[in-house]
Amino acid sequence: MSISVLCWSLYTVVLLNFSRKCLTFNIGTQDAIVYHGKNGSYFGYKVQTYGDSNPPRIIVVDPLTSDPTRVGSGAIYNCDPKVKTCAPVYIPASPVLKINGIGLSMATSPKNMSSELLVCAPGLTYTCGSNTYVNGICYLLDNMLNTLTNMTAAFEGCPPAQLDVAFLIDGSGSIEPDDFRKMQEFMLKFISQLKEKGVMFAVVQFSEDIRTEFSFEGFRSSSDYSHLVRGIEQMGHMTYTSSGIKFVADKVFTPQAGSNPESKKLMIIITDGVSNDEHVTIPEALKAADDKGIIRYAIGVGAVFKDPEAKKGLEIIASKPFEDFVFEVNSYDALKEIEDSLKDKIFAIEGGSNSLNTSSFQRELAQTGISSLYTKDSIFLGSVGSYDWAGEVVEIRNNEETTIRPSIVQPNAYFGYTLAGVYHEEGFRLAVGAPRHDHKGAVFIQERVLKEWRTRQIIKGEQIGSYCGFELCSLDLDDDGFTDLILIGCPCYTSDDRGGTVLVCSLSPQLTALGSRLTPGAPSFTSFDHPRPREKMGKED
Known part of the structure; x- marks a missing residue:
């Protein structure tokens, strides 16, 4: 599939959430299987293929639905293409905590590992005195969708009274x-x-x-x-x-x-x-x-x-x-x-803070798990509400937590809102979206040096309020295990005749992202470092 077709496929998936019919040139709709959620629900907010079966399971989440058997919101569904039905996946409820937004982010283990599904709810709410805190909880499911464990990274419980x-x-x-x-x-x-x-x-x-x-x-x-x-x-x-x-x-x-x-x-x-x-x-x-x-x-x-x-x-x-x-x-x-x-x-x-003239919070509103990424070595979770909404990313590696929070990140930047893995011959890099950084948005390319994460590059948005980094997509076009393109969504970018844009970034040999802009009206290519997919794969039609 060429990149232009892939981009249009992404737009088509978005449209399917809002329209019963969508005419496309590269997706068959004649014998489409349609799964329905409750009226007024957010069924289909995220969709993920999963498992070793053929065809694979389709995991669908509805993060805002209510469940009478638990306190909070969110549900996960296992949709089987063979029987064309969806069944809810059991997620253990907490007897004392309210869990909202189950499924707001999902991630699957890499192909060469045993199948595991990570499902996060960044709305784990609890009270300390009269204050309400919001952290997050993530569940790790096995190939049969049984819960293996849960994790509450960067969890800030009620502080001891000191x-x-x-x-x-x-x-x-x-x-x-x-x-x-x-x-x-x-x-x-x-x-x-x-x-x-x-x-x-x-x-x-x-x-x-x-x-x-x-x-x-x-x-x-x-x-x-x-x-x-x-x-x-x-x-x-x-x-x-x-x-x-x-x-x-x-x-x-x-x-x-x-x-x-x-x-x-x-x-x-x-x-x-x-x-x-x-x-x-x-x-x-x-x-x-x-x-x-x-x-x-x-x-x-x-x-x-x-x-x-x-x-x-x-x-x-x-x-x-x-x-x-x-x-x-x-x-x-x-x-x-x-x-x-x-x-x-x-x-x-x-x-909150020890500062003399402030009462700001640190991780009490972290909302950990609003984004997630599962790699062969680590699990990464975004915590956008940490430190006055500057945000941070928590890496879980060998049961230890490491915080990723560049000093340049400003309050209200939403660092960690999105995550994507960047795979290169030199090693793994982490792309982190901060859609409110510097009022334009930015994507930080983070590199691990020994046990410390450093910022390799910052890809900045161009327009005030454009929200660049709101969505990230890492693409391996030729299936060689290395990232070819990074797509950066800027949904609030405006021009004379349209709204929203996608920055298409390729990787130079020095691992520097070089970008062009893809607008919804006319997908196109400019000077990439890699061969164009059209040249490699032939005609798209």
């Missing part, structure tokens, strides 16, 4: 005693919600003086934390906020006071007024906190923070960006309105 939280509360005379009690009840409820997760607490009160009400060690050793909180007596007098911040950094977040040096450190400042500190400046206090990596939330209570200068003072003492770390409420009664939001943000910090 978080020390210090409340720094305003005890100045401007706070009414009844409002001070409401602040105590707010702290008490907040502590009760997080204590069972192993979070440690301390409370410091500030006015003209600074007083530790109880330390982390005191909290750890107490059998009744409610007594510790309700036993706090209001000090009165002035508002020395910066002295309080520096005191907490210097005296409370210490091993002597029971703070774990390995824990993330969080300070929650509650105040009803502007600091009038005469002893410690704001820059001095913030430096002390920053030096210890203390993340700071600032809660301003009352109408005083409607004033721009007062609000600015609140923003200065919080971590950045202040939009994520500053809360304003009208009264102490309204503290309960921010409980859930503050708790969610703390969960994000607890399970």
Whole structure:
């Protein structure tokens, strides 16, 4: 088959998902076997021939269908051309986890190996506190479609609670005693919600003086934390906020006071007024906190923070960006309105980055298995949601995981969205699609050097928003075991009269991809390094 015919075959397969009839010049339709899915389903999202039988089985997936016997979505079907029917393939359900998107990616073992089918569901969802995380699970099936094992590469479970939280509360005379009690009840409820997760607490009160009400060690050793909180007596007098911040950094977040040096450190400042500190400046206090990596939330209570200068003072003492770390409420009664939001943000910090001024996630939204590739040595799985959607690829080789994530990959690049194997006389290379890299999309050619993966080449998209790398196809035209062409789909590329394009890349002897563009209207060839398929195989018709 010539490359032009193959390209048109690919378009035909796509069209079959949306149209009952499709006129083609190179695919017989007279005696076609048609397999039907449920109405409104995505039956046929991916199709794969599989197995040693003659004719081989046809594996069809429907990643969005619901199954009453399991929680989640997705189904795999074994369609037998001999009996012209499809039967569902059993995939073990999880008793506790929700698995969505079974079959969003599939891969088969190489020809010279025993037949194995890899089926992935990149929607393995679970909750940690009130946060929902999304990883992935893949199933390895044998020649009889029995499940051999499953794998959860790059799985990020609920993080262990290694978080020390210090409340720094305003005890100045401007706070009414009844409002001070409401602040105590707010702290008490907040502590009760997080204590069972192993979070440690301390409370410091500030006015003209600074007083530790109880330390982390005191909290750890107490059998009744409610007594510790309700036993706090209001000090009165002035508002020395910066002295309080520096005191907490210097005296409370210490091993002597029971703070774990390995824990993330969080300070929650509650105040009803502007600091009038005469002893410690704001820059001095913030430096002390920053030096210890203390993340700071600032809660301003009352109408005083409607004033721009007062609000600015609140923003200065919080971590950045202040939009994520500053809360304003009208009264102490309204503290309960921010409980859930503050708790969610703390969960994000607890399970995410160690960075001082961020609460971003690492692998908690990885969606591992959105793409997959099975080679003689390794299984590769794409994880597009890792590290702020920069993405990564996980190689599983001899039961060990290796991460592939070039430093040049930008946030939101979707590195790992697609995968393809590139086989060359020099050895194996991995093509990785990143359709949002640099806003145009790109394909990274990765090379393994000893145990480390390095970027050999980057094939970049040409147009903003073109999504190049959304689809990859590696072709061996002459069946010699080596890759001749790499097709790169850019579905959002636009020109005057059409949308979408395919970059056709051949490999030079130096393993450099040289490209031309294939548009849906007129498949054509330009200067390839290899002989044209037409010259080698004769007329296509």
